[in-house]
Amino acid sequence: MKLATKKEIEEIKQRFLEHYPDSVTELNYKNLYELLIAVMLSAQCTDKRVNIITPALFKAYPDVSSLAVAELDDVKELIKTCSFFNNKAKNIIKMAQMVIEKYNGEIPLDEKELVKLPGVGQKTANVVMIEYTGANLMAVDTHVFRVAHRLGLSKAKTVTETEKDLVEKFKTDLHRLHQAMVLFGRYICTAKNPKCDKDCFLTDLCKSKESFKAK
Numbered sequence: 285m286k287l288a289t290k291k292e293i294e295e296i297k298q299r300f301l302e303h304y305p306d307s308v309t310e311l312n313y314k315n316l317y318e319l320l321i322a323v324m325l326s327a328q329c330t331d332k333r334v335n336i337i338t339p340a341l342f343k344a345y346p347d348v349s350s351l352a353v354a355e356l357d358d359v360k361e362l363i364k365t366c367s368f369f370n371n372k373a374k375n376i377i378k379m380a381q382m383v384i385e386k387y388n389g390e391i392p393l394d395e396k397e398l399v400k401l402p403g404v405g406q407k408t409a410n411v412v413m414i415e416y417t418g419a420n421l422m423a424v425d426t427h428v429f430r431v432a433h434r435l436g437l438s439k440a441k442t443v444t445e446t447e448k449d450l451v452e453k454f455k456t457d458l459h460r461l462h463q464a465m466v467l468f469g470r471y472i473c474t475a476k477n478p479k480c481d482k483d484c485f486l487t488d489l490c491k492s493k494e495s496f497k498a499k
């Protein structure tokens with residue numbers, strides 16, 4: 285597969301920004317605490333499912349102090365329809381405890397600090413920063429990874445390397461491009477049966493379209 289040229293990269297970027305002018309996450313949240321938990325729960329789980337779970341969870345535990353002293357089984361019960369709920373329940377409680385112990389009860393708004401919290405990886409930290417502060421960061425999830433490869437923006441085998449490629453190539457507006465690529469991957473450039481001839485606005489720039497043609 286060929287990589288996109290500089291000119292093509294610029295064109296892809298412009299089209300993403302035009303088509304998704306103010307794309308934001310589909311996760312529902314009211315503050316940093318809710319956003320962080322929603323993003324943690326969304327790993328390997330759909331945003332829709334997370335949005336069904338969180339209202340009751342946030343009602344029972346409206347802040348880090350209440351979550352830090354929560355009973356593990358109660359939290360498990362509230363999030364049991366989410367994938368990997370056992371680990372996620374443990375992690376969100378531990379995360380809340382660490383915020384209380386090490387950060388005076390304030391979730392740190394810095395990706396280098398966020399990754400120190402239990403259950404918070406680089407991707408979760410970046411997504412939180414992108415969403416909450418509009419930070420110029422890229423986060424690569426399954427959608428961004430697929431779209432980046434299909435468009436020839438990266439040949440990298442890992443998410444970390446793909447993130448590097450996208451940061452180098454796009455340079456600016458990374459937060460908006462991140463959200464745009466997530467939505468584009470979720471609804472248009474889907475894993476199976478991408479909508480190449482129906483909804484895609486990047487067909488002329490795509491490096492993989494041919495492989496999706498009916499044979």
Ligand code: SF4
Nearest residue numbers: 473478480484490493
């Ligand atoms: S043409 Fe198809 S594979 Fe290529 S970016 Fe568009 S939807 Fe994805």
